Amino acid sequence: MSEHRRVWTKYTGGVSGWFVTILTATFCVFASLVSVVSHTPAPYELKYPANFGSRFTIPANNPTTHEGVYLGRMLFYEKKLSANNKFSCESCHEQKLAFTDGRPVSLGVDGSFTPRSSMSLSNLLWVRNFFWDGRSQGLEAQAAFPLTDPHEMGQSLAVSAEKLRKTAPYPALFGSAFGETGVTEQNILKALAQFERTLISADAPYDRYLAGQYQPTAAELRGMQLFENGPDPKRRIRGANCGHCHGSPKTFKELFHNNGLDSAFTDLGREKITSQSLDKGRFRVPTLRNILLTAPYMHDGRFKTIEAVLDHYSDHIRQSETLSSFLQDISNEENGKTLSLKTQEKQDIIAFFGMLTDSTFITNPAFSNPHSTPTAR
Amino acid sequence: MQGIKTFRNKILLCAILACALVTQVHAQSTATLTVSGEVTTPLELKAQDLAAMKQISHKVKDRDGKEHEFKGVALIEILEKAGVTTGAKLRGENLAKYALITAADGYEVLYALAEIDPEFTDQVILLATEKDGQPLPSGEGPFRIITPKDKKPARWIREVRSIKIAFAKN
Numbered sequence: 349m350s351e352h353r354r355v356w357t358k359y360t361g362g363v364s365g366w367f368v369t370i371l372t373a374t375f376c377v378f379a380s381l382v383s384v385v386s387h388t389p390a391p392y393e394l395k396y397p398a399n400f401g402s403r404f405t406i407p408a409n410n411p412t413t414h415e416g417v418y419l420g421r422m423l424f425y426e427k428k429l430s431a432n433n434k435f436s437c438e439s440c441h442e443q444k445l446a447f448t449d450g451r452p453v454s455l456g457v458d459g460s461f462t463p464r465s466s467m468s469l470s471n472l473l474w475v476r477n478f479f480w481d482g483r484s485q486g487l488e489a490q491a492a493f494p495l496t497d498p499h500e501m502g503q504s505l506a507v508s509a510e511k512l513r514k515t516a517p518y519p520a521l522f523g524s525a526f527g528e529t530g531v532t533e534q535n536i537l538k539a540l541a542q543f544e545r546t547l548i549s550a551d552a553p554y555d556r557y558l559a560g561q562y563q564p565t566a567a568e569l570r571g572m573q574l575f576e577n578g579p580d581p582k583r584r585i586r587g588a589n590c591g592h593c594h595g596s597p598k599t600f601k602e603l604f605h606n607n608g609l610d611s612a613f614t615d616l617g618r619e620k621i622t623s624q625s626l627d628k629g630r631f632r633v634p635t636l637r638n639i640l641l642t643a644p645y646m647h648d649g650r651f652k653t654i655e656a657v658l659d660h661y662s663d664h665i666r667q668s669e670t671l672s673s674f675l676q677d678i679s680n681e682e683n684g685k686t687l688s689l690k691t692q693e694k695q696d697i698i699a700f701f702g703m704l705t706d707s708t709f710i711t712n713p714a715f716s717n718p719h720s721t722p723t724a725r
Numbered sequence: 726m727q728g729i730k731t732f733r734n735k736i737l738l739c740a741i742l743a744c745a746l747v748t749q750v751h752a753q754s755t756a757t758l759t760v761s762g763e764v765t766t767p768l769e770l771k772a773q774d775l776a777a778m779k780q781i782s783h784k785v786k787d788r789d790g791k792e793h794e795f796k797g798v799a800l801i802e803i804l805e806k807a808g809v810t811t812g813a814k815l816r817g818e819n820l821a822k823y824a825l826i827t828a829a830d831g832y833e834v835l836y837a838l839a840e841i842d843p844e845f846t847d848q849v850i851l852l853a854t855e856k857d858g859q860p861l862p863s864g865e866g867p868f869r870i871i872t873p874k875d876k877k878p879a880r881w882i883r884e885v886r887s888i889k890i891a892f893a894k895n
Binding site: 605624627672 | 884
């Protein structure tokens with residue numbers, strides 16, 4: 349740039365106008381050629397149903413692009429990002445399990461276990477506070493945790509960037525996604541975040557039901573009613589009140605509650621982040637999308653089956669200082685102390701959960717491992 | 726022997742209960758309410774700060790269908806203390822400002838500033854700290870909004886943690 353300016357000032361003085369014109373024209377042609385060679389990445393359109401709403405923010409310095417998303421997908425499945433070259437994000441987030449790992453807690457690169465259970469990765473676009481305790485704001489910042497945590501992938505971002513710089517096709521992929529900055533620590537995080545924003549689950553039978561395109565079975569309908577209704581024995585309305593915390597078309601509300609798992613806490617949850625004792629034992633209400641695929645359940649994976657979860661809410665809520673008021677004094681029996689769901693009612697709610705399984709999401713080739721096709725290896 | 730044991734158990738139980746009560750009261754008295762955003766003076770208020778302000782009360786029917794007396798501070802007083810554009814200053818672009826109120830569990834509700842300002846409305850929205858002469862119980866307090874003219878109490882937000890004043894942007 350400075351080179352051109354010098355040329356410019358040197359000739360504008362005595363030389364006639366046409367020469368300047370030619371010079372300018374040449375410069376323009378040259379500039380346009382350069383921009384064709386390092387073409388700007390193509391914007392990626394995020395598609396979702398209108399009833400999901402658009403309450404999300406994508407950082408201005410990391411717009412979602414086709415090149416960025418593809419690179420992010422490569423990185424999500426890239427084992428070189430771990431200290432022993434054996435772990436990728438997939439190790440704990442498998443597509444066929446709606447990006448969980450089927451284990452109560454996960455095994456990391458150092459052979460020890462993560463303190464909490466892996467989380468399903470879907471509709472992260474709408475999440476504002478990540479992890480079970482909401483400690484991370486934004487997907488770019490979040491990705492640094494698993495990459496560098498000694499119990500997860502255990503490798504510094506600097507080392508990861510260094511390894512990728514020496515591995516084809518990464519320098520080229522980073523170039524097309526981020527231009528001249530190339531393989532950097534920040535660009536690794538940005539690409540992963542871009543890919544994760546595309547993990548939208550919106551084609552479960554429940555979505556089609558809300559769009560008027562699916563007729564639920566009798567059991568599914570009963571389950572849906574129970575899920576949504578608060579119990580009111582005086583008016584003979586039976587309910588489980590789950591929707592109060594887990595409702596909405598996304599089956600996700602960003603709330604933090606103590607759902608009565610314990611009366612004394614080994615994991616303080618949200619209190620560790622806010623330092624307010626009223627937050628002891630509160631955790632983020634997780635999404636129930638694909639819930640039948642993501643056992644075991646809760647932040648520590650304590651419940652092996654969905655039946656055990658329903659037994660918990662129905663009959664075993666533990667009292668404590670911070671137990672959510674939405675789980676106290678609610679019962680299907682007059683003056684009852686527990687929710688007291690019948691066996692059939694529990695089964696109906698589970699039938700409704702079947703409507704939340706999105707097989708399009710778990711088989712979408714755009715989310716699968718791009719390294720595993722024989723030609724790509 | 727059995728008698729001594731149950732007696733000891735009773736004392737133990739009493740001690741545990743007393744501890745629980747103390748920690749609960751303690752937790753409530755350390756809880757803070759922040760007022761931030763488009764303010765001249767950001768605030769961090771504790772229960773005792775609110776007690777020092779002018780108290781008013783409302784007798785209203787709550788979710789349980791029963792009438793209760795809620796006591797606390799008018800929300801407008803708190804906004805004025807923080808230097809929000811109220812009264813004569815609530816005009817022009819300031820009419821596009823709102824208060825976003827967030828609870829401990831992340832639940833959020835919104836009021837336009839004009840819904841809170843006495844020059845626009847007769848309704849006095851209350852930030853309650855007491856119900857029927859007692860501090861608000863946990864799960865509801867220590868701070869709760871009472872909006873008498875809202876028929877549906879969904880904006881009577883419990884466990885208030887923060888009030889953020891902002892401009893509507895689109």
